[in-house]
Amino acid sequence: MLNFDFQNPTRIVFGKxxxxxxxxxxxxxxxxxxxxxxxxxERTGTLAEVRAALGARTVFEFGGIEPNPAFETLLRAVxxxxxxxxxxxxxxxxxxxxxxxxxxxxxxxxxxxxxxILESFGGVVQSALPLGVVLTLPATGSEMxxxxxxxxxxxxxxxxxxxxxxxxxFSILDPIKTYTLPxxxxxxxxxxxxxxxxxxxxxxxxxxxxxxxFAEGLLQTLIEIGPKVVHEPADYDSxxxxxxxxxxxxxxxxxxxxxxxxxxHIIGHELxxxxxxxxxxxxxxxxxxxLELRREAKRAKLLQYAERVWQLTEGSEDAxxxxxxxxxREFFESLSVATRLSAYGVGADAxxxxxxxxxxxxMVSLGEHGDVTPALSRKVYAASL
Amino acid sequence: MLNFDFQNPTRIVFGKxxxxxxxxxxxxxxxxxxxxxxxxxERTGTLAEVRAALGARTVFEFGGIEPNPAFETLLRAVxxxxxxxxxxxxxxxxxxxxxxxxxxxxxxxxxxxxxxILESFGGVVQSALPLGVVLTLPATGSEMxxxxxxxxxxxxxxxxxxxxxxxxxFSILDPIKTYTLPxxxxxxxxxxxxxxxxxxxxxxxxxxxxxxxFAEGLLQTLIEIGPKVVHEPADYDSxxxxxxxxxxxxxxxxxxxxxxxxxxHIIGHELxxxxxxxxxxxxxxxxxxxLELRREAKRAKLLQYAERVWQLTEGSEDAxxxxxxxxxREFFESLSVATRLSAYGVGADAxxxxxxxxxxxxMVSLGEHGDVTPALSRKVYAASL
Numbered sequence: 001m002l003n004f005d006f007q008n009p010t011r012i013v014f015g016k017x018x019x020x021x022x023x024x025x026x027x028x029x030x031x032x033x034x035x036x037x038x039x040x041x042e043r044t045g046t047l048a049e050v051r052a053a054l055g056a057r058t059v060f061e062f063g064g065i066e067p068n069p070a071f072e073t074l075l076r077a078v079x080x081x082x083x084x085x086x087x088x089x090x091x092x093x094x095x096x097x098x099x100x101x102x103x104x105x106x107x108x109x110x111x112x113x114x115x116x117i118l119e120s121f122g123g124v125v126q127s128a129l130p131l132g133v134v135l136t137l138p139a140t141g142s143e144m145x146x147x148x149x150x151x152x153x154x155x156x157x158x159x160x161x162x163x164x165x166x167x168x169x170f171s172i173l174d175p176i177k178t179y180t181l182p183x184x185x186x187x188x189x190x191x192x193x194x195x196x197x198x199x200x201x202x203x204x205x206x207x208x209x210x211x212x213x214f215a216e217g218l219l220q221t222l223i224e225i226g227p228k229v230v231h232e233p234a235d236y237d238s239x240x241x242x243x244x245x246x247x248x249x250x251x252x253x254x255x256x257x258x259x260x261x262x263x264x265h266i267i268g269h270e271l272x273x274x275x276x277x278x279x280x281x282x283x284x285x286x287x288x289x290x291l292e293l294r295r296e297a298k299r300a301k302l303l304q305y306a307e308r309v310w311q312l313t314e315g316s317e318d319a320x321x322x323x324x325x326x327x328x329r330e331f332f333e334s335l336s337v338a339t340r341l342s343a344y345g346v347g348a349d350a351x352x353x354x355x356x357x358x359x360x361x362x363m364v365s366l367g368e369h370g371d372v373t374p375a376l377s378r379k380v381y382a383a384s385l
Numbered sequence: 386m387l388n389f390d391f392q393n394p395t396r397i398v399f400g401k402x403x404x405x406x407x408x409x410x411x412x413x414x415x416x417x418x419x420x421x422x423x424x425x426x427e428r429t430g431t432l433a434e435v436r437a438a439l440g441a442r443t444v445f446e447f448g449g450i451e452p453n454p455a456f457e458t459l460l461r462a463v464x465x466x467x468x469x470x471x472x473x474x475x476x477x478x479x480x481x482x483x484x485x486x487x488x489x490x491x492x493x494x495x496x497x498x499x500x501x502i503l504e505s506f507g508g509v510v511q512s513a514l515p516l517g518v519v520l521t522l523p524a525t526g527s528e529m530x531x532x533x534x535x536x537x538x539x540x541x542x543x544x545x546x547x548x549x550x551x552x553x554x555f556s557i558l559d560p561i562k563t564y565t566l567p568x569x570x571x572x573x574x575x576x577x578x579x580x581x582x583x584x585x586x587x588x589x590x591x592x593x594x595x596x597x598x599f600a601e602g603l604l605q606t607l608i609e610i611g612p613k614v615v616h617e618p619a620d621y622d623s624x625x626x627x628x629x630x631x632x633x634x635x636x637x638x639x640x641x642x643x644x645x646x647x648x649x650h651i652i653g654h655e656l657x658x659x660x661x662x663x664x665x666x667x668x669x670x671x672x673x674x675x676l677e678l679r680r681e682a683k684r685a686k687l688l689q690y691a692e693r694v695w696q697l698t699e700g701s702e703d704a705x706x707x708x709x710x711x712x713x714r715e716f717f718e719s720l721s722v723a724t725r726l727s728a729y730g731v732g733a734d735a736x737x738x739x740x741x742x743x744x745x746x747x748m749v750s751l752g753e754h755g756d757v758t759p760a761l762s763r764k765v766y767a768a769s770l
Binding site for chain 1: 386387388389390391392393394395396397398399400401403592593594595596597598599601602603605606609610622625626629630633638641642
């Protein structure tokens with residue numbers, strides 16, 4: 001096991017009918033900004049519930065935070081916060097709204113160009129506004145971590161930052177809030193949570209047994225509930241299990257003391273930036289090819305994954321690895337998330353520009369061994385057509 | 386899944402050679418009290434390392450905190466803290482030292498009789514001194530939770546309290562610190578961690594899949610490493626896995642959204658109070674009988690335990706349950722922790738007094754269904770002879 005430092009102070013308030021708890025969780029004197037995405041927050045009644053729970057507090061609202069939240073959009077929220085002396089941010093939504101709100105929280109007190117936050121990967125952040133969350137879309141884990149991804153629309157740049165100052169003070173997770181989600185977002189969410197776990201698990205063994213068992217337990221849970229979550233009527237227990245699994249998939253816990261990969265996420269970002277694919281779709285497309293092409297470096301863990309997650313113990317090592325990758329692809333397809341670029345209208349002619357973007361963004365030695373070069377990324381894109 | 390509220394702000398600094406990190410973790414201006422147990426902390430060099438890391442800070446020391454820390458002893462530490470205006474507590478040891486230090490942290494700022502802390506189960510605690518930990522004995526999880534057990538020697542009362550104010554600010558977990566532990570403490574530690582998980586897992590199903598998988602992963606890890614930890618020369622990886630498993634076993638995480646039992650712990654306390662048995666020994670003795678006698682109420686979870694933890698899928702339900710309980714007992718014995726009261730010199734003539742103590746302490750409706758009456762506790766003691 002590698003040495004590690006772990007701390008996660010976010011308070012989780014989980015379960016049915018917990019939105020009303022905002023009345024105790026947000027300071028009574030706060031000037032609150034509710035940040036949200038599209039019209040669904042209004043249509044489903046969640047915003048009304050939030051407003052009711054905030055009672056007599058002074059409340060402002062900022063809607064229109066898009067999927068892959070735009071730097072340009074968020075700067076308008078920063079202006080509003082400064083102009084109105086807002087002192088508490090409340091994100092109501094999924095990963096994009098929460099990530100965007102983290103950026104706003106860090107940008108408000110920062111002097112100078114807010115893009116520095118992303119250029120420094122969060123290093124310049126020395127304080128942030130307090131942030132609370134009402135989660136409506138389980139997927140990214142942003143509700144219980146201190147990372148954020150923001151896109152600069154002008155340059156198609158998807159950039160990442162992390163800072164302990166932007167960890168939410170609390171997050172309310174009410175599984176009922178997921179009942180109205182469309183199947184596409186649910187499928188993407190299950191894939192996203194699954195691949196988050198894989199990025200922290202499917203590397204090489206360091207005898208970190210608890211972390212491996214926890215990661216395998218999350219993958220098994222997602223496999224068990226995923227199709228039901230996407231294709232059957234909303235059901236409390238499966239939604240609750242999805243919500244908690246997605247949160248635990250990226251809150252730092254299973255990352256403790258183990259190597260991490262993240263190459264699939266990083267080269268997937270270029271598919272979102274250049275072709276507008278959903279984040280979950282990029283992962284479903286690239287992961288099977290990535291595992292296939294890196295099977296030697298990942299052999300020991302792929303065999304463990306095959307055995308413990310998919311119960312594959314018969315046949316040669318390579319046969320088991322092949323089948324585990326095949327089952328992974330089948331699982332994504334069972335969620336109605338297509339696993340070939342062709343399904344999204346991306347062809348071989350797109351690859352040069354994707355690889356060029358990977359190089360432009362300096363993503364030239366990715367993965368747990370730093371051996372995912374642009375040449376290998378090219379192969380992964382090509383194998384995913 | 387049941388609704389829940391979860392927050393655990395303790396920072397964990399884990400790995401080789403991390404004691405030196407005290408220099409950054411303890412405020413530079415702090416007046417520090419080092420609390421420890423017996424002479425082993427001095428003999429092994431840990432105290433010297435701690436003193437060196439604290440550098441020029443003003444440091445006081447309080448040794449002699451016993452296993453099952455005594456209220457009477459801890460009051461002397463409270464006096465020292467008040468007299469010397471100490472403002473930071475540093476516990477160096479295992480669960481008893483940490484539990485005792487939590488009590489001191491809460492008692493120092495409290496007006497009136499400190500026993501109130503235990504009588505109110507922590508309800509009267511409104512503040513506490515900051516507490517850091519250097520863990521030397523993995524077992525209780527006290528390094529990452531906000532609970533404590535203190536014994537009033539005068540009355541043989543083992544009492545519990547909990548308060549978010551006494552959660553350690555940080556805990557340093559260096560597996561190398563466990564190398565000098567005697568086999569008896571290691572065996573007890575593995576049993577204690579194992580039974581902590583069982584108390585939160587082996588109740589009745591509520592479709593909390595992540596929590597179940599995590600609990601099963603901890604049990605599997607302890608089963609894999611336990612005998613090696615106890616009987617083989619100190620080995621970094623198995624000690625590291627023990628340390629992290631024991632911490633995760635009782636930091637609130639696997640308790641989220643599930644029913645809990647704790648009857649084995651509670652009636653075990655009387656064996657410690659009246660017969661001086663180690664805490665781990667009481668658990669190893671009582672758990673197999675407790676599971677046996679409550680098999681109907683726990684049937685569904687016992688079958689899951691048999692299948693997922695012990696890979697028992699053949700035979701009738703009762704045969705699988707019998708074998709799972711048998712294997713649990715064998716596992717404890719493989720750690721050189723005896724599982725019969727007779728091995729500790731406790732006979733049938735002791736039972737009346739044990740049951741009377743359970744009743745005196747009001748422990749009359751224990752367990753996840755509240756159906757562990759004194760009559761059932763009597764049967765458990767009797768079946769454990």
